[in-house]
Amino acid sequence: MWRAGALAAVGSYNLAGEVVIEASFHPVRWALIVALAIPVSLALAFLIAKIAGQDALAHYAIRSVRYLAGLELVALLLLATLGLLYEQRAERRDRELYRAPGRLMDIGGYRLHLACSGEGPTVVLEYGHQGSYLDWYLIQPRIAKFARVCAYDRGGYGWSDPSPKPRVPSVMADELQHLLHTAGETPPYILVGHSFGGLAALAFTQKFRGEVAGVVLVDASLPDMMARLRWQDRARLRLMQAAIPFGLPRWRGWCGSAAHEEIRGLKQAISCRSSLFETFYREWSSFPQSATEIRAITSIGSIPLIVITRDPSVAGNSSREMTWNRLQRERVKLSSNSVFEVAAGSGHDVPMKRPDVITAAVRKIAAQVSDTGGHPGNSVR
Numbered sequence: 001m002w003r004a005g006a007l008a009a010v011g012s013y014n015l016a017g018e019v020v021i022e023a024s025f026h027p028v029r030w031a032l033i034v035a036l037a038i039p040v041s042l043a044l045a046f047l048i049a050k051i052a053g054q055d056a057l058a059h060y061a062i063r064s065v066r067y068l069a070g071l072e073l074v075a076l077l078l079l080a081t082l083g084l085l086y087e088q089r090a091e092r093r094d095r096e097l098y099r100a101p102g103r104l105m106d107i108g109g110y111r112l113h114l115a116c117s118g119e120g121p122t123v124v125l126e127y128g129h130q131g132s133y134l135d136w137y138l139i140q141p142r143i144a145k146f147a148r149v150c151a152y153d154r155g156g157y158g159w160s161d162p163s164p165k166p167r168v169p170s171v172m173a174d175e176l177q178h179l180l181h182t183a184g185e186t187p188p189y190i191l192v193g194h195s196f197g198g199l200a201a202l203a204f205t206q207k208f209r210g211e212v213a214g215v216v217l218v219d220a221s222l223p224d225m226m227a228r229l230r231w232q233d234r235a236r237l238r239l240m241q242a243a244i245p246f247g248l249p250r251w252r253g254w255c256g257s258a259a260h261e262e263i264r265g266l267k268q269a270i271s272c273r274s275s276l277f278e279t280f281y282r283e284w285s286s287f288p289q290s291a292t293e294i295r296a297i298t299s300i301g302s303i304p305l306i307v308i309t310r311d312p313s314v315a316g317n318s319s320r321e322m323t324w325n326r327l328q329r330e331r332v333k334l335s336s337n338s339v340f341e342v343a344a345g346s347g348h349d350v351p352m353k354r355p356d357v358i359t360a361a362v363r364k365i366a367a368q369v370s371d372t373g374g375h376p377g378n379s380v381r
Contacts, residue, residue: 090272091272091273094269094270094272097269098266098269098270100113100115100159101115101159102114102115102116102133102151102152102159103115103183104159104160105179105182105183106182107175107178107179107182108178109164110155110160110161110162110163110164111160111161112152112153112154112155112160112161112175112179113133113152113153113158113159113160114150114151114152114179114180114183114185115133115140115150115151115152116148116149116150116151116183116185117140117141117144117148117149118143118144118145118146118147118148118149119147119148120146120147120148120366120370121147121148121188121190121213121366121369121370122147122148122149122150122185122186122187122188122189122190123143123147123148123149123150123189123190123191123192123362123366124149124150124151124152124176124180124185124189124190124191124192125139125140125149125150125151125152125192125197126176126191126192126193126194126197126198126200126201127151127154127194127195127197127351128194128195128196128197128221129195129196129221129280129283129284130157130276130280130283131157131195131197132153132157132158132267132270132271133151133152133153133158134158134263134266134267134270135194135351135352136151136351137262137263138351138352138355139351139355139358139359142355142356142359143359143362143363146363146366147190147362147363147366148185150180150183150185152176152179154172154175154200154279155167155175155279156275156276156278156279156280156282157270157276157279158270159270162275162278162279163175163279166282166286166289167279167282167283167285167286168286168289168290168293169199169200169202169203169290169293169294170203170207170293172200172203172204173200173203173204173206173207173208174207176200176204177204177207177208177211187208187210187211187212187213188210188211188212188213188369189211189212189213190212190213190214190215190216190362190365190366190369191204191205191212191214191215191216192215192216192218192358192362193215193216193217193218193220194218194219194220194350194351195218195219195220195221195348196220196221196283196290197220198217198218198219198220198221199220199221199223199290199293199294201215201217201220202215202217202220202294202297202300202334203293203294203297205297205300205303206297206300209300209301209303212300212303213303213304213365213368213369214303214304214305214306214365214366214368214369215300215303215304215305215306215335216305216306216308216358216361216362216365217305217306217307217308217331218308218343218350218351218358219308219309219310219328219343219348219350220307220328220331222324222327222328223290223291223292223294223295224291224327225323225324225327226287226290226291297334298334299334299335300334300335301335301336302335302336302337303335303337304335304337304338304365304368305331305332305334305335305337305338305339306338306339306341306361306364306365307328307329307331307332307338307339307340307341308341308342308343308350308357308358308361309324309325309328309329309340309341309342309343310324310342310343310346310347310348310350311342311343311344311345311346311347312324312325312342314345314346314347315347325342328340341357341361343357
């Protein structure tokens with residue numbers, strides 16, 4: 001049902017046809033035409049006049065540049081205003097078409113989006129960097145067949161409000177616990193964390209060990225291999241954030257373009273927001289602190305742990321991939337009750353490429369929890 005609702009929303013988006021029509025007459029396109037066409041045309045006129053020996057005509061072209069520069073500025077301001085109106089209308093339409101599928105829970109002045117389904121042991125899904133709960137759209141319906149499964153949007157992503165707090169795993173763990181308790185989702189929880197979400201899952205396990213029945217790390221980020229925010233990345237993110245109000249990212253399809261085809265429209269609707277890029281920027285800037293927090297976690301006791309990593313052969317078994325695989329394998333040392341698995345044929349995006357592997361891992365831990373009355377018991381091996 002969750003997936004059907006998401007796909008129905010995508011269908012409404014496609015059938016509306018407004019995005020396609022508006023994109024072809026988008027103000028940004030005309031702003032670029034005005035900004036380039038007039039100066040280029042006058043420059044050509046000046047060169048032709050000089051080559052032809054028509055000094056008077058060349059002088060006239062120079063005077064025209066000064067006059068038309070003012071008109072061009074006015075035109076660009078007008079087109080920028082139209083771009084603002086276009087984006088505001090598009091965002092308003094998105095809010096009407098794509099209402100939050102789950103619940104918006106207040107956790108102290110800001111709301112987080114939580115969507116749960118199914119019955120049984122509670123499974124909590126944590127997506128990666130710059131994602132949303134939609135990243136689990138292939139997996140949540142599968143797990144809901146044998147467990148209660150909750151996916152949520154961290155502050156600033158998806159349908160959640162931006163969080164005023166630091167974007168580091170320890171804070172995210174506090175927010176998640178507050179959210180789950182406010183929503184009435186009782187522990188213990190089976191945590192599933194993909195990529196950066198794996199760090200948040202580990203932080204939650206460390207802080208609230210009594211509320212965790214098991215952990216599944218899915219190609220989780222490694223503290224020693226997390227990409228630092230370079231000045232080029234900083235500039236690009238700030239540029240994207242500044243361009244969003246004028247509709248440029250939406251027009252160019254930069255928002256959610258890498259999403260699975262079936263949810264691309266829905267993903268784009270929640271991705272073309274300046275708050276998302278601000279959160280992305282803050283989260284990325286905090287990577288050094290996040291890495292320090294995770295390095296301090298050396299053990300989660302005997303809590304069942306399944307470490308899933310990508311297939312190094314997909315990237316040609318490069319030295320970087322082999323290092324990644326080795327460091328992921330070492331993560332089994334975090335628990336005395338752990339298993340290591342490779343998602344054969346999958347790169348980093350395991351939730352989309354091998355949802356069956358993740359589902360099987362969750363089922364294994366969920367069966368244990370059911371057999372032991374809500375707490376981890378037998379070995380996951």
